[in-house]
Amino acid sequence: MNSHPPIPSAPAAGAASVSVIIVSADSGPGLQDCVRRALALAQVHELLLIDNASADGVPEAIARAHEHEPKLSVIFNHANLGFGPAVNRAARRASGEHLLVLNPDCLLEPDTLVRLLAVLAEHPRAGLVGAVVCDAQGVPDPASYRRDPLLHRALNTLLKRGGEGVEIGGPMPTAAVEAEAVSGALILMPRRLFDFLGGFDERYFLHCEDLDLCRRVRDAGYRVVLAGDVRVLHGKGGSSRHRPVFVSWYKHRGMWRWFRTFDPAARKPPLAALVWLGIWAHFALKVPGQLWRRLAARAAARDAAP
Template sequence: MNPPSSSASAPAVSIIVVSADSGPSLRDGVREVLAGTLPLELILIDNASTDGMPQAIARAHAGDARLRVIENGANLGFGPAVNRAAAQACGETLLVLNPDCLLQETALQRLLDILEAHPRAGLVGSVVCDADGQPDPASFRRDPLLRRALTSLFGGAGEGVAIDGAMPDRVVEAEAVSGAVMLLPRGVFQQLGGFDEGYFLHCEDLDLCRRVRDAGYQVLLAGDVRVPHGKGSSSRHRPVFVSRYKHRGMWRWFRKFDPAARNPLLAAVVWLGIWGHFLLLVPGQWWRARQRVRGGNA
């Protein structure tokens, strides 16, 4: 289905949420979005969840025309699912929202206002916070170039991946923002071809931010917009699965954008480092997952 290019009845924004066994936090996030009065559509696209939550949400909001639920027959990954939802979106602005985010209407309106006020903006993010209100450092960061990663790892002099100091409380330009909340003009998203589907999960947000900047647009962080964000259910219940794709995403981003990847020897060392790190993490992740299963069955 091709969305209309313009319409008086078109929503101000199309909000895209990808679910994959996201649990009760998905229900809470959908309820928060639909509690507002802004003209919007919410496209919930599900990657073959087995928890029944998307279907329960569809039943609970059956009378609300703003909600559409799309069920994929398989887990396509985050980026591919967003791309498929975006192809069916009617709004001229897209908001990619994690299923465990609670986005209030005032925060959404502020993001829309910032996008409108900055003609060169290609992407606007927010500060995502944990349950205690602590900002996630991933909300405001630099490209994870190898030289920066090494600086951060060994505490050397120079520029690291993380940005030192307090999280901004105003609109600032950024290299990268969190993929949990990303607002874009639909035209920019289409110009870039959407998310790179070579990523399955993790690092596709870094990739998109980089391509937005390479295309001549600004990536902005709305430092005065704080959005509560929980830890994803998939990360808790399938930590090895998630970690595998996170490390795979690191390698893809490095190969695409880091000048260091042009050196074959250095690239080989990075490959070994990424996958060696993954293998070191697996035993602890597997053990903690087993403990959670045992605790839930007790």
């Protein structure tokens, strides 16, 4: 792009105005802790919880529990709009200078947002900042720090052959570093840049919209930065556990859309056809195992019931 939106210099972390956006979709009781921790942060100007037609009753319980909390707005969709479309809908209502898009299974520490804002302020032309998301044992998710999933990289990763892969590999950085892509479980952006880019591409329903946004931030002349010393607990999403095939379908669909949009290899029709076949063959191979694990989990839950 030839022109860039002006990004105001970030204010001191204590004076920052941040709108937190959380999308829920049968995310489970852990969502309550996620919301509680975010609301406790002084830098949070508002929290917009947007629900994609959950049936678990948790968003309603949160609305009742925080009915006198002026910073919280709960938005109920009557259908599952998808992750990106829901974020965009909430962002149109947001009024903070910065947006923090947060997964419902991420738990912020008291200093998380202060440190992320400091990284945004300290790095010239930083347009998007992510953190290292970790499981309960503190093991970082490789998706926290990765490259664009170009075809040759994806093949190197899949076939475990030498050469540059999608994952960076090795230990996670312990300081802020420039990245091609970070995990969409937690991203901090100036509101002006998010609006300038049109938010998330709504053609992605679930998965890969974060890769798309990181790429468009870089294509617009800004930097994607990983705050390597900021660790955030990221649990297993309720939607992924309860609807694994549904989630996997949209993940593979998102992979195909990203490839068609950004990978030069997609300009070669025979190669593009092979990639399409490979993506959907990979999906088909995963379905039996996903269904088996889901049935086994249901059986275990029944056996454990009193």
